[in-house]
Amino acid sequence: MEATATGVQKLLEIPPASAIALEMTAEHYFDAVQGILDVFAPQKKLDAVYVTATIPSKSIIGALTTLEVDLTRTRFVDCVSRMTMGASERDDRAVYVESPTMLETVLLKVEFLLRKLGGAEAVVVLDSINSLAIHNSPRVLSEFLLMLTNHLRARGAYTFIFSMEEYASEEIANILNLVTDDVVRFEGP
């Protein structure tokens, strides 16, 4: 699947229940996080669930808070902090998964947060397939993503799966082609 270049405004044209692979370089990583949580979700009046397997939720929350991003309708599934023994300070906006190998638990935590947020339309961000690929085999990762995207499609939710170009591989490209509706190259706000 050929990736088309886009920014946040273009993402707003994506229809509900879509699963999109968002390819980006590290340079545009934070633009993508902010773009989805500060522009995409509020404009579409969506709850947001952010699954982080890359950096602790505390770091993301801290950075977004500094930028005065409203996180009232955003919750985090943190797959990093427990693994690194760094979740002694818990944040009410985050639930913690002990390890990024517990993929079924990630599914359950996403569902839990969507229910806790009140069942409105939602966007789920998975950050990132590259980080999950460090801990999981391509086979189980494909199975997990297929289950997650289909579950969220059935709910009418948007799914964005981050893929970092610096860590791209043919295997990851194949998985993304299989589980997503489109692969989009994110090139800034």
Add this chain to the structure above:
Amino acid sequence: MGSSESAAGRNRCLTGIDGLDNILYGGLPRNNAILVTGSCGTGKTSMSLEFLLHGAEEGEMGIFVAATEPPEKLKENMMPYDFYDPQMLEKKQILFIDLHELYKKAKTEAPEIDQKGSEALIKAIVGAVRSHGAKRLVIDSITSICARLLTADLIREFIRGLSHALAQEGCTALLIAEVPAGEHRYSPYGVEEAVVDGVILLGNLERQGDLLRTLQVVKMRGTTHSRAKYILDLTSVGVLLAPLLKGGG
């Protein structure tokens, strides 16, 4: 009647646990007695409390017969649920009965229960169900009763008699069985699973150093059902289930 036909036709008792009702294609067949079995910490009591809470939401009175934990502690365990309403207890939509009260009523307080005592205990349990109009019953645990019954035959007859009598009352029951950790069997005495209408097996799965809770419906008379293993999470919105990833080893 084929099993799929009976699944469509038979009246269902929704557990309110979405994942489980989906696995059972619409809930437990009403009036069944189901063995909920597993080792400690697998979620048997939590799941059963949720079964009663959702029943109360639907206007179905439920009784929890407690042998292993004091009723006060069980009530506290209900409070974190988002769908818990104190009025459910105040209005006696859910009633906790200490098993020892039923032993007293049946005059079966001695450590061993014979045939006569077994029949009296069934009468006491069913009497409580009838007098409160209960549509849902949890016995936590049936193992503690079985431990007092003298032979495997008595255990078989007790569970069969109780199941039959509860069905006559229009009551759907969860009978909790405690299995020692690490043992691959459905019940401590080996006869319970043969007599009941269904078996829900809760367990722990260790994978790459992670400990996951699992649920599997092993048997359910009167309905088709998934026999796959699911991962279970106990949350304040209730039990959540996700299919076990097959590539996960």
